[in-house]
Amino acid sequence: MGAEAVGAPQPVPAAPVVLGLQPSALVDHVARVDWSLLDHIPGERGGSLPVAIEDLEHILSEVKTHILPSANYLSPLKTMAGGSVANTVRGLATCFGVTCGIVGACGDDEQGQLFLDNMKYNDVGLSNLKMKKGPTAQCACLVDAVGNRTMRPCLSSAVRLQADELTRENFRGSKWLVMRYGIFNLDIIHAAVKIAKQEGVFVSLDLASFEMVRNFREPLLTLLESGNVDLCFANEDEAAELVRGEKDADTEAALEYMGKHCQWAVVTLGSNGCIAKHQKEMVRVHAIGEAQASDATGAGDLFASGFLYGLLKGLPLEDCCRVGSCSGGSVIRSLGGDVTPENRQWMYKQMQIKGLPLPDLCN
Secondary structure, three states, rough: OEEEOOOOOOOOOOOOOOOEEEOEEEEOOOOOOOOHHHHHHHOOOEEEOOOHHHHHHHHHHHHHHHHHOOOOOOOOEEEEEHHHHHHHHHHHHHHOOOOOEEEEEEOOOHHHHHHHHHHHHOOOEOEEEEEEOOEEEEEEEEEOOOOOOOEEEOOOOOOOHHHHHHHHHHOOOOOOEEEEEEHHHHHHHHHHHHHHHHOOOOOEEEOHHHHHHHHOOHHHHHHHHHHOOEEEEEHHHHHHHHHHOOOOOOOOHHHHHHHHHOOOOEOOHHHHHHEEEOOOOOEEEOOOOOOOOOOOOHHHHHHHHHHHHHHHHOHHHHHHHHHHHHHHHHHHHHHOOOOOOHHHHHHHHHHOOOOOOOHHHHH
């Protein structure tokens, strides 16, 4: 089998309002574990460090002996479609009713089929997703007793979409392109940005992880300073790495730098909320106190879902952040990077309390 489009219905599908670029489809294996497991695997706790397939298989085998018991989950290990971009567009589709699609590639294996089934079930368009011969990327998401998570993705052998496979038709009619920074995807990121600008599509970029920013800072600065990124998301660790070594380097300095080159800039601060900038306006928004963290996986991704929904609705900057706090707060209440139906209802209740407009799908 070569490469073929999957999930394309007989009628030509409408262009997604938000298109996610995820060159390699990814399956997450999420488990709540004893932190001692992390003493035996490479990399710092709390970040995201790529590993080889042998290391991933070793980690997943070790998970069985380090699993933390919990009465809340039917299975100690939750396997689902993952990746920052997939989490964001799935959140936009299921929580906010925004028409979304994903452009990328998945393997012709069990994990690839799982990714397809999960995204299709959650109403994410697949007409721009190609199936290729080979394995689908996987990631071990290790969550501690208080909800902090450590990621170990295996991407090296996975199939991926190449830069020369992108076409203007992939982007035509969309309003936003959502991407995640990654050095291995730099060619396709630049190609996607170029086409997006030709098609009048806004570009959103997530900074991925503090390791990615630390180790590949210069190409990231070049990308941001091009002026082609309209919206940039960073958490506080990524923000710190962005301005490391600069005078008065702190989260506000990082926000100022991002805001100088992007129309909108956001730094999420975990339980301390977020700060955001649009042109000369800067706001600070508190997190939702009622959101009890069970698993931080997907918190930033779902914050992005809510923020983008706010922009699409034409909401003020502060309200975009408040919607993001509601959606980001909803995903951390259970294991994994998707929002359960129960937690969606919790999110809508928080939005109502704060006087924010509910999605049309609630009517």
